[in-house]
Amino acid sequence: METITPTCGALEQALMQRASVRQYDGRPVSDDLLNRLFTAAARTQTMGNLQLYSAIVTRDAAQKAALAPAHFNQPMVTGAPVVVTFCADYRRTTDWCLQRKAHPGYDNFLSFVNAATDALLFCQSFCTLAEAEGLGLCYLGTTIYQPHTIIDVLRLPRLVMPVATITLGWPAGEAPLSDRLPATAFVHHEHYAQPTPESIDRDYGPREALEENRRFCRINHTETLAQIFTDIRYTREACEAMSVTLLDALRRQGFMAD
Amino acid sequence: METITPTCGALEQALMQRASVRQYDGRPVSDDLLNRLFTAAARTQTMGNLQLYSAIVTRDAAQKAALAPAHFNQPMVTGAPVVVTFCADYRRTTDWCLQRKAHPGYDNFLSFVNAATDALLFCQSFCTLAEAEGLGLCYLGTTIYQPHTIIDVLRLPRLVMPVATITLGWPAGEAPLSDRLPATAFVHHEHYAQPTPESIDRDYGPREALEENRRFCRINHTETLAQIFTDIRYTREACEAMSVTLLDALRRQGFMAD
Numbered sequence: 001m002e003t004i005t006p007t008c009g010a011l012e013q014a015l016m017q018r019a020s021v022r023q024y025d026g027r028p029v030s031d032d033l034l035n036r037l038f039t040a041a042a043r044t045q046t047m048g049n050l051q052l053y054s055a056i057v058t059r060d061a062a063q064k065a066a067l068a069p070a071h072f073n074q075p076m077v078t079g080a081p082v083v084v085t086f087c088a089d090y091r092r093t094t095d096w097c098l099q100r101k102a103h104p105g106y107d108n109f110l111s112f113v114n115a116a117t118d119a120l121l122f123c124q125s126f127c128t129l130a131e132a133e134g135l136g137l138c139y140l141g142t143t144i145y146q147p148h149t150i151i152d153v154l155r156l157p158r159l160v161m162p163v164a165t166i167t168l169g170w171p172a173g174e175a176p177l178s179d180r181l182p183a184t185a186f187v188h189h190e191h192y193a194q195p196t197p198e199s200i201d202r203d204y205g206p207r208e209a210l211e212e213n214r215r216f217c218r219i220n221h222t223e224t225l226a227q228i229f230t231d232i233r234y235t236r237e238a239c240e241a242m243s244v245t246l247l248d249a250l251r252r253q254g255f256m257a258d
Numbered sequence: 259m260e261t262i263t264p265t266c267g268a269l270e271q272a273l274m275q276r277a278s279v280r281q282y283d284g285r286p287v288s289d290d291l292l293n294r295l296f297t298a299a300a301r302t303q304t305m306g307n308l309q310l311y312s313a314i315v316t317r318d319a320a321q322k323a324a325l326a327p328a329h330f331n332q333p334m335v336t337g338a339p340v341v342v343t344f345c346a347d348y349r350r351t352t353d354w355c356l357q358r359k360a361h362p363g364y365d366n367f368l369s370f371v372n373a374a375t376d377a378l379l380f381c382q383s384f385c386t387l388a389e390a391e392g393l394g395l396c397y398l399g400t401t402i403y404q405p406h407t408i409i410d411v412l413r414l415p416r417l418v419m420p421v422a423t424i425t426l427g428w429p430a431g432e433a434p435l436s437d438r439l440p441a442t443a444f445v446h447h448e449h450y451a452q453p454t455p456e457s458i459d460r461d462y463g464p465r466e467a468l469e470e471n472r473r474f475c476r477i478n479h480t481e482t483l484a485q486i487f488t489d490i491r492y493t494r495e496a497c498e499a500m501s502v503t504l505l506d507a508l509r510r511q512g513f514m515a516d
Contacts, residue, residue, distance in 0.1 A: 043274055
């Protein structure tokens with residue numbers, strides 16, 4: 001049995017207790033602190049050391065109000081002291097190349113995925129650091145649902161695409177911990193092990209039995225927890241419509257050849 | 259000026275010293291340790307708490323040898339005790355829905371991006387924990403360049419797509435630290451600030467002046483560092499060809515409607 005280092009142990013403990021924080025108190029989050037966390041997060045691995053990302057910090061109330069509809073008006077957007085939008089960014093690298101007698105060819109889908117990967121890894125390192133500092137944050141998956149609004153509000157040029165947003169501040173009160181699937185559900189050895197009826201019952205049963213999830217089904221008049229996802233939260237119709245919007249935004253930002 | 263908590267301070271310090279590790283000594287990495295790190299990493303935020311990812315652990319020498327060509331035969335793949343392939347996974351969630359009288363509609367592009375996002379955030383949390391524990395790792399961006407081979411070797415079913423690979427082990431010796439751009443290059447306030455000739459010189463100048471990068475240009479007979487990227491490492495032709503391959507793999511795995 002390996003021993004766990006103090007840093008890993010402290011981080012493990014912090015992660016096991018983390019929860020999304022949606023309510024913040026009035027204490028300010030300084031630019032000094034943000035820059036310190038951004039600088040450390042930028043040590044994260046990045047493709048060819050190109051750092052294919054940008055982070056847009058929103059503090060202005062009017063800007064937050066303009067972003068809110070793109071995030072289905074979730075109250076954290078206007079309620080948080082800071083909103084950070086993480087973007088896949090090949091603009092800066094492309095401009096650097098053009099200024100240095102090089103001929104960049106990054107207006108394609110592979111380059112978008114490379115840049116999105118860089119941006120998401122950077123984002124998660126930033127989140128881990130911020131939470132270790134005691135900040136609370138909520139990750140908004142809505143960023144890719146209505147990207148056109150975000151692109152307009154943040155004035156993102158061609159080859160810059162928003163991929164993640166967090167709201168950030170000092171937590172007001174305790175946030176509820178949510179459950180997670182056991183590692184057996186998502187760790188595979190050598191080959192992908194297809195889920196079986198038994199493994200699904202084993203991995204999802206405890207979650208389905210939670211009183212909060214049973215209540216959730218009663219309120220929404222569904223027979224199963226899975227139906228909450230398929231019939232209400234992430235329906236086929238919505239996913240298909242938003243796929244069209246997302247591909248359209250990627251085209252607009254120059255990442256999809258026609 | 260805020261104080262920095264001990265956990266954040268230790269993590270910040272660890273990140274500032276981190277480097278990709280490509281050579282490993284013979285000490286084994288136990289499944290107990292991996293499971294502990296996977297379990298803590300799974301506390302990372304995830305869309306609707308669905309945990310749209312899987313991690314495939316490769317230890318078998320024949321499996322590593324089969325994966326190696328997909329990673330341009332970089333020696334870390336066969337040289338590391340453990341290779342982990344992180345996958346965007348809507349298969350398990352879809353099977354759960356089908357088993358619970360729900361009608362999933364996740365065979366579309368938006369759902370791929372949602373799952374890839376989950377997988378990459380989870381991957382980065384795992385990497386941060388592993389490095390805090392003293393493990394060394396190298397992130398292989400090649401995962402999305404030749405995904406078909408990886409899909410075959412790991413037997414990934416429909417709705418599972420590889421998005422990241424790391425090689426992992428206990429470091430043999432010191433790994434060289436690479437430089438990073440200053441935060442001014444990638445942090446923006448309120449709106450995206452277009453790069454200017456002056457900001458590019460300011461942000462990229464120190465990197466271009468490094469002796470190792472000047473030597474790199476001499477060896478490759480390029481006038482500028484940027485030309486290394488555009489003419490040798492990530493050419494337009496390669497990026498465009500790999501975009502076709504990647505979209506084809508997404509179609510094969512069921513994530514692109516035709």
